[in-house]
Amino acid sequence: MSGQDQHYISRCLIKRWADDNDKVGVTCLYHRGSATVSGMRLHWVKSAWSSEQEKRWARIENQASPVVDALVDALESRADNQKAAQQAAERLLSDEMNFTSLIDFAALHHTRSLWVPLQQYLNGRTTLDKTEAEAASESRWNYAQESYHKCGIDLSVLANPTTLGAVPVFDAQTWGGPKPEAPQQFMMPLAPRVMMFGTPEPGRSEREIRVVIEENPLETAFMMQLFGEPGFFSSPYLICPPSVLGETACAALGHTTGSGAHWHGQQTRFERHQMTYANPHRRADIEQRTQKHLDLLARLETAQVVEREQIEDDLRDMASTLQAELDKIGMPICGCGYFRNDREFGAMWRLIMPQVICDAMNGR
Numbered sequence: 001m002s003g004q005d006q007h008y009i010s011r012c013l014i015k016r017w018a019d020d021n022d023k024v025g026v027t028c029l030y031h032r033g034s035a036t037v038s039g040m041r042l043h044w045v046k047s048a049w050s051s052e053q054e055k056r057w058a059r060i061e062n063q064a065s066p067v068v069d070a071l072v073d074a075l076e077s078r079a080d081n082q083k084a085a086q087q088a089a090e091r092l093l094s095d096e097m098n099f100t101s102l103i104d105f106a107a108l109h110h111t112r113s114l115w116v117p118l119q120q121y122l123n124g125r126t127t128l129d130k131t132e133a134e135a136a137s138e139s140r141w142n143y144a145q146e147s148y149h150k151c152g153i154d155l156s157v158l159a160n161p162t163t164l165g166a167v168p169v170f171d172a173q174t175w176g177g178p179k180p181e182a183p184q185q186f187m188m189p190l191a192p193r194v195m196m197f198g199t200p201e202p203g204r205s206e207r208e209i210r211v212v213i214e215e216n217p218l219e220t221a222f223m224m225q226l227f228g229e230p231g232f233f234s235s236p237y238l239i240c241p242p243s244v245l246g247e248t249a250c251a252a253l254g255h256t257t258g259s260g261a262h263w264h265g266q267q268t269r270f271e272r273h274q275m276t277y278a279n280p281h282r283r284a285d286i287e288q289r290t291q292k293h294l295d296l297l298a299r300l301e302t303a304q305v306v307e308r309e310q311i312e313d314d315l316r317d318m319a320s321t322l323q324a325e326l327d328k329i330g331m332p333i334c335g336c337g338y339f340r341n342d343r344e345f346g347a348m349w350r351l352i353m354p355q356v357i358c359d360a361m362n363g364r
Helices: 011-017 050-078 082-093 096-111 116-124 132-149 218-227 242-255 260-274 280-304 303-329 336-340 347-354 357-361
Strands: 005-007 022-027 033-038 044-046 152-156 185-189 194-199 209-213 237-240
Touching: 011 022, 011 050, 011 185, 011 237, 022 242, 033 357, 050 082, 050 096, 050 132, 050 152, 050 185, 050 194, 082 096, 082 152, 082 209, 096 132, 096 152, 096 185, 096 194, 116 347, 132 185, 185 218, 194 303, 194 347, 218 242, 237 242, 260 280, 260 303, 260 336, 280 303, 336 347, 336 357, 347 357
Parallel strands: 152 209
Antiparallel strands: 005 044, 022 033, 022 237, 152 194, 185 194
């Protein structure tokens, strides 16, 4: 990548999901498939912040990386002994510099978020306003510094590896918290089997450390990565260690059947198929399906619990039926070239869906 390309998720974090060849497993919720790709070719954006910011964040990464490595190793090696894991974490993080580096690492990933450039594109930009992006990043950094360092830290050691999504830090602002049923200020995976939670008072005293072994179900960590930024941005793909790609893909695609990403991906394929025919009846088919999909989504917003379940079932059936039809006729699963080369939406789509994923889904 060129000097103009910058990772919004640290390489030192991505590598923990990679094998010895720097490959990660990718499950694409849009293409409805999975593959193994280079982890270093994911999670990057063109020139979203200044060289001064980049240098500052590089220092944070360099300071935090050995702390996270030592913490993850200590926890995973003591996964069968919670007391020993607790003591090891306390010893390591009793060092003020280590604790500060760990929290700054989370604050960095809240700051340098995919949300910042994506917000500009969604507001109608075709290029990034670097000054605006820098200001937004600084605002997020100040917010995270003010709130994250006031937390105690919970560390959850999972029995099975979880995924890393396109938005690694799940902040309380996205769910209207902290609140009694969700007291955390932020959540972040540090490794496939280790989750970090920042919990403020009264749930935890400032800088208090607590280690739990599998208290937090894998489901919570997994769904957090799918949600990304609730109400704003759901992760279009997830990465996992290549060794668990099959089971991860099965779970991720199962959870997201009928989701927006599923429908959008199949709709794009269907539109490409319909464009090859002049028959007006065929063209009307996609319009009818699209309208039915929009009607169901509109009803879902105000539906009661029982009706919501039926609507969600209908959405899953619609997306699955359309996918089966397209698979049967051998329609290519990737239609991203249309979006990637679009004058208005191209920059946003290139940010959302890296070319390396499309190539992998197409078997290149």
